[in-house]
Amino acid sequence: MGLHKARIRAFEDILEEDSTIDMVTLRSLAFNGIPDDKGLRSLVWRILLNYLPSDKNSWQSTLTEKRNLYKHYIDEIIVSPGGETDHPLNNSPDSSWSTYFKDNEVLLQIDKDVRRLCPDISFFQNATEFPCHKVVYSGGAKRLHKRVEQSVLKFSTLERRGLGVAKLSDESRRSDSTQSGDYAPLHEGREAHWEVVERMLFLYAKLNPGQGYVQGMNEIIGPIYHTFAIDPNKEYRMNAEPDCFFCFTNLMAEIRDFFIRTLDESDSGINYVMGKLSDCLKKFDPVVWDLLEKQELKPQYYSFRWLTLLLSQEFALPDVERIWDSIFADSDRFEFFIYICCAMILLVRQELLNGDFASNVKLLQNFPPMDVSLILNKAVEISLAA
């Protein structure tokens, strides 16, 4: 208990410095884990992800500027198409409708994925305290998931009332909530956290057209948003969405090549990084490396997901957050991350040596629950020997 309090104190001391934060000390503290208390992780991640500069004097102006910028993004990008001379059947490539329909394809994929984000916790299905008013009071017009609800016309029946008055009665809506499990859209004036995540990912895809949205990005933004949205500090919690958006964008700048197929073979692409992990394993446990090689158990069977998602699908959320403390604290990102992955393999080496191909793929694809400090300590051991 005393130790825990002392750790919190150490963070507070650093963060309360008058002007410039000592990044070396902050990194080394964060590397050993950021306490869950007092919104420390939420603040320190903002710094480690280069959103907040080390110069505290410019924090307020940075926050104001970025948060306003995000508001602009929403105003400019989350729009309904149309205008006086435009209509949905307009074939011109400049038609706002043509863009709208193209965007909806991206949105459809995002919608599918945010509705299966961290299903083992209820957080993303709950209402946010701070919904985006322009969206939730738009009568549905700016709700992104509305745009990709499946065509209702096919199931509508024509109701005739009197002479020639026809009304389309929409019957398909009743099963919407059953289809999406508990990730049901909320009523006017409210929105669920998954809807917020959907908006951030859509904005990201629109602002980064070369990359767009790739499955798995939801698993990267999820833990950041969760951390920010449970911050006990109201001002930070209220701005979880814009702050998370920029932190995610910064993080993606470092790992986006993992998500781009045409870069798979490049020095920053996923194949290269998988190769680095394989080399690391070969160096530290040639016996296991050799066995996996003989069993033709290729690194991409397990490490593709480990690396692309920064391990976010391998562990429970609190453990992911703890692991990310160390990854984000690494000034030489993502050197230490490779050691973490290597440590995971070394820690199950005995099972691997006794297993055949099938049981070993299963083991690595469903990594057994384990005290993460064990993994991180092992990774430190590796880093010292490397």
Added chain:
Amino acid sequence: MAKKTYDLLFKLLLIGDSGVGKTCILFRFSDNHFTTTFISTIGIDFKIKTVELRGKKIKLQIWDTAGQERFHTITTSYYRGAMGIMLVYDITNEKTFDDIVKWLRNIDEHANEDVEKMILGNKCDMEEKRVVSKERGEAIAREHGIRFMETSAKANINIDRAFSELAEAILDKTSGREADADHARIAVERRPSRAPPTRACCT
């Protein structure tokens, strides 16, 4: 090393657009459960189930793939070794059905020529949301000479049947090939005595 507890090993692959229910189908088959709480598959996932067919213990090694385009370089590398491929679409989603053609082309490009294929129209419990009729599913399957079935991982309709039919088709082919091979050998042995010396008359 574990002792061999099966007679044959079949490698199967599940492909199709994202969200059609590939993971749910596999989970229903391997664990006999259904849950909507699945995270999206990134890269490739893996399950094992042993079934018994015609007195033979067959170990099915089933690979579940991510649907999105980005993962194709990763997932197509699995096509080559697959003996059976299940192409899944969602009967409540037109686009996933249209894309079946695209997936078939993928198979042509990357899989073995004699791979057994099967098309599954999943989510057939959601009749009120259906947009792809069973007839259209059957038609495209007929056109390509592939087996077809409508399934529901949720209501447990045709899931076991789909896997055992696919496995049986592979089994047919495997034993057929063994028999063919025997035939070929016999034919080769006989040929010298039957085949006329073609050049004899010219010399």
